Amino acid sequence: MRDSLTRIGAVIAKELRHLRRDKRLLAIVLLLPILQLLLFSYAISFDVKKIPTVVLDHDRSVASRAYLDSYAASGFFTMRGAVSDVDEVHHVFGSGRAAVAIVVPAGFGADLAADRVPQVAVLVDGSDPNAARIGAAYATALNAVTGQQWAASWADRQGYDVSSAGSMEPRIRTWYNPDRQSSIFLIPGLIVVIIAIVTVQQTAVTLVRERDLGTAEQLQVSPMRGWELMVGKLLPWTLLAFVDIAVIVVLGMTIFGLPLRGNLGLLALAATLFVFCSLGMGLVISAVAPSIEVANIVGLMIAFLPAFLLSGLAFPLQSVPLILRGLSYLFPARYMVTVSRGIFLKGAGLSELWPEFLMLGAYAVIVVGIAVLLSRRRRVR
Secondary structure (H helix, E strand, O other): OHHHHHHHHHHHHHHHHHHHHOHHHHHHHHHHHHHHHHHHHOOOOOOOOOOEEEEEEEEOOHHHHHHHHHHHHHHHHHEEEEOOOOOHHHHHHHHOOEEEEEOOOOHHHHHHHHHOOOOOOOEEEEOOOOHHHHHHHHHHHHHHHHHHHHHHHHHHHHHOOOOOOOOOOOOOOOOOOOOHHHHHHHHHHHHHHHHHHHHHHHHHHHHHHHHHHOHHHHHHHOOOOHHHHHHHHHHHHHHHHHHHHHHHHHHHHHHHOOOOOOOOOHHHHHHHHHHHHHHHHHHHHHHOOOOOHHHHHHHHHHHHHHHHOOOOOOOOHHHHHHHHHHHOOOOOHHHHHHHHHHHHHOOOOOOOHHHHHHHHHHHHHHHHHHHHHHHHHHHOO
């Protein structure tokens, strides 16, 4: 046992020396996750506010100005001026100067005075579906409120007492993310993506590098066992992965106000299982990749694309096509994103998250087992 520990320690020391000499690699491992966290958290946002808006007011009455002022006062729309006709609406949409146009018809004020309901048009730029959908919803809600005010005004003019009339107003309470911030939703998932990129790609490259440098053959004829080499190679990257996790969690909590409502030990256990899953995937790639270049490309594709697109990070998996939803079960990021969000945002425990823990554990065992078998076959050859 002492001999095994000595040999493993020698491999670890060799890996750390390589990291210390390769400043670029060390910067990638330690600084890139921080840059990715800041970039993704600030650049990716689903919060749609202050939608640039133009108006086409054919009525130009006191009533139409009051109606348009309700849009400006809502905080959801930023008025970018008036246009003269629909052709100009096409121009401002095409240039990106506005995403919504409110068209008030002629006779708007007269219709209100005669207790008729005027027909207002809201034109929305659909090239950004998310902004278009939210902008249309804001406009619909504002028109509903304005319509209620008009109805109350009409009833008052008719002599009806509506002061005691009941009105149903839902009391909306948002749990777990009261301010509905995109960063709070994204960061628990971004932790998973960043760690996947670091562990999968670097593990895949480090073993292929031994073959390219010719040192793999020297290790094969040494008294070192295969599992000793694997442990010695992977342990430094495991430790670095946990350093990255700690840094990202601290930055997320201090800079973005990310809450940690669940158990930190449970999060550490999930992170350990996910790191082993990622390391196993990197080992499989290293066993079949013929060169560092191929290992780099495949590692990045396996780590980034599934973790970003098939994990529920950016959008619900229920909204993706069925075949992609089925593929998502083949990647551990899906389970880890659920666990990360559950622990950070909802304070979920093992009683709620045990299926995801079970899948992460099974995935780690299977993928590491496959990596060991492939490595043994390569050594035999």
